[in-house]
Amino acid sequence: MARRSSPEVNAGSMADIAFLLLIFFLVTTTIETDSGISRKLPPIEEDQEDVIIKQRNIFTVLLNGKDQILVEDELMVLEDIRAAAIEFLDNGGGEGNGEDGCDYCKGDRDPSSSDNPDKAIISLKNERETSYAAYISVQNELVAAYTHLRNVRAEDLYGESYEEMMKNYKDVNWPGNKTTLKEKINRLRKEYPQKLSEVQ
Amino acid sequence: MSKFNKKNKGEIPAVNTASLPDIVFMLLFFFMVATVMRDNELKINNQLPAADQVEKLDKKDLVMYIYAGKPNSGYQAQYGTEARIQLNDKFSEVSDIPAFIYAERESKREEVRPFLTTALKVDKETNMGIVGDIKQELRKVNALKINYTTRIGDVSLNQN
Numbered sequence: 001m002a003r004r005s006s007p008e009v010n011a012g013s014m015a016d017i018a019f020l021l022l023i024f025f026l027v028t029t030t031i032e033t034d035s036g037i038s039r040k041l042p043p044i045e046e047d048q049e050d051v052i053i054k055q056r057n058i059f060t061v062l063l064n065g066k067d068q069i070l071v072e073d074e075l076m077v078l079e080d081i082r083a084a085a086i087e088f089l090d091n092g093g094g095e096g097n098g099e100d101g102c103d104y105c106k107g108d109r110d111p112s113s114s115d116n117p118d119k120a121i122i123s124l125k126n127e128r129e130t131s132y133a134a135y136i137s138v139q140n141e142l143v144a145a146y147t148h149l150r151n152v153r154a155e156d157l158y159g160e161s162y163e164e165m166m167k168n169y170k171d172v173n174w175p176g177n178k179t180t181l182k183e184k185i186n187r188l189r190k191e192y193p194q195k196l197s198e199v200q
Numbered sequence: 201m202s203k204f205n206k207k208n209k210g211e212i213p214a215v216n217t218a219s220l221p222d223i224v225f226m227l228l229f230f231f232m233v234a235t236v237m238r239d240n241e242l243k244i245n246n247q248l249p250a251a252d253q254v255e256k257l258d259k260k261d262l263v264m265y266i267y268a269g270k271p272n273s274g275y276q277a278q279y280g281t282e283a284r285i286q287l288n289d290k291f292s293e294v295s296d297i298p299a300f301i302y303a304e305r306e307s308k309r310e311e312v313r314p315f316l317t318t319a320l321k322v323d324k325e326t327n328m329g330i331v332g333d334i335k336q337e338l339r340k341v342n343a344l345k346i347n348y349t350t351r352i353g354d355v356s357l358n359q360n
Contacts, residue, residue, distance in 0.1 A: 013298040017224050024231055034263070034351035036319065044339050063328075067314045078355065128329030132322050133249040134300055136348055137330070140251035140355050149251060150250040170258075198335070 024099070030154055030185045037139055039198070041042045057114050059088045059122045063138060065129030085145035088113055089120050089192070102154060106189060140197060154184075162188055230238075244269035244286050249324040250353035256346055262315050264343075265303045267299070268330055269323030283326045285334065297337040317345045324358060 057149025061081070062070040069076050073082055094156030102116035114120035122142055126135055150162035158165070162185070165192055168174045246269050254329055257263055267286040271279040285292045287300045293334075302352075305313050320330055338346060 004212075007212050007214045009215050013217055013220050013224075015219070020224055020228060024228065028231075034260060034319075035351070035352060036347045037251055037253060038257075038317070040254045040346045041335060041339050041344040041346060043263070043344060045341065058306045063201070071246060078359075126328045128327060128332065130328040131322035131324070132326045135328050136249040136251055136324070136350060137355040138252050139337060139348065140350075143253040155264050170256075 014182050037136070037143060039139075039196075042197070053119075053121060054115075056093070056112055058087065059114070059120065061122065061124045061138060061142070063126040063134055065127045067131055067134040069134075069138060078141060081138060081141040082148070085122060085142055086148055088122075089145060090118050090149055091120070092116055094119070094198045103146070106152070106157075117192045118190075118195075121196045121197055123199055125199045139196075143194070146192055146194050150188045153191060154188055156194045157187075158184055178184060205274045216283060218249040229283070241289055242267065242272070242286070243275050243289075243291065244271055244284060245323050245325070247320060247323055247325070248349055250355060250357040251348075252352060252354060254350060254352055255347075257262050257317060257319065257349075259315070262308070262312055262317060263347075264301065264316060264318045265336060266300075266318060267321045267323055268334065269326055282325070283330050294333045294337055298341045301343050303340045305323045308351055314344075315351065317342065317347055319347045319349045 006130060010096065021024060023043060060070075060072055062073075064070065071081065076084065087107060089107075090100035090105050091107035091113040092115070093107075093109050093111050093113050104117065107113070112131045124138065124142065124199055147162065154160060154162040154165060165185055165188075168176065169178065217294060244267055246267060268283055269286075270281055270283050271291070272274075285294065285297070287296060292300070301318070305316065307315065319336065320331065335346070337346070
């Protein structure tokens with residue numbers, strides 16, 4: 001006797017099911033963006049004491065109503081901001097190795113620019129007519145400058161970049177010691193603190 | 201030869217698929233009931249600018265969303281084309297922000313309140329004036345942790 005052939009399952013409606021599911025997921029899925037540039041706003045203080053900051057330690061970036069960028073009162077294109085900010089932050093013009101100096105800075109040590117990264121402040125000003133896209137672009141470039149400096153410093157100290165360390169820190173499956181990693185990250189953050197002031 | 205022609209004799213009948221649509225509908229209804237759709241219906245254009253130096257907001261329940269942008273085409277007749285703020289499901293004024301923040305804080309557990317972050321989802325065509333006003337209001341109610349929500353991409357995408 002020949003072997004009895006088993007009947008084929010009717011798969012004609014399989015496509016319908018698939019389409020149904022596909023349409024369902026297409027409709028309900030929202031691509032939620034939940035990442036962005038984190039900032040901390042300065043608290044409102046009643047009686048503010050004026051802290052005297054040397055002019056050379058301030059890097060002014062002004063975005064005017066026509067989205068033009070003025071860095072230290074000079075017109076600049078977006079692409080150059082990152083380099084200019086890095087040069088300013090990493091200048092290390094302060095004298096000595098103590099409070100004022102910076103023994104890890106790689107800059108030109110120009111006495112007319114910032115003392116050390118801890119004292120260097122980037123002040124970002126904007127006008128009411130400035131577009132949000134331009135503002136975010138500049139913010140992004142300035143944060144990138146800090147990240148670049150931290151990366152370079154991390155490569156020197158620990159042989160891996162700051163971004164890699166941050167990724168490892170957030171990764172739950174990372175096998176290394178998170179406490180020492182956190183200390184390393186904090187050291188980098190202390191050496192290159194993000195001092196970015198947003199003036200109204 | 202007749203051996204080959206006797207196909208219909210001892211064969212099991214094909215599986216009846218008539219109830220398949222019912223199963224599929226059951227699945228569909230299950231998902232329809234169980235899925236939570238997006239929280240807010242956006243009444244504004246919300247095209248976010250791009251940036252690549254981004255941090256991820258990991259605790260989604262600790263985020264308050266403030267939207268801003270030009271009203272959608274359907275709402276332009278009523279609300280004009282000037283950029284507006286949207287809190288929850290409705291258009292709001294800058295002065296509504298403190299109440300919104302307090303309400304959001306109230307709805308969270310007390311121990312997590314210090315970690316609340318405000319995510320600003322602002323359309324890239326918006327002027328900074330309204331963003332500055334929002335920031336000022338947030339400072340007044342001491343909601344200092346903010347996040348400018350962006351798409352991930354090169355900043356050159358912002359220029360057009």
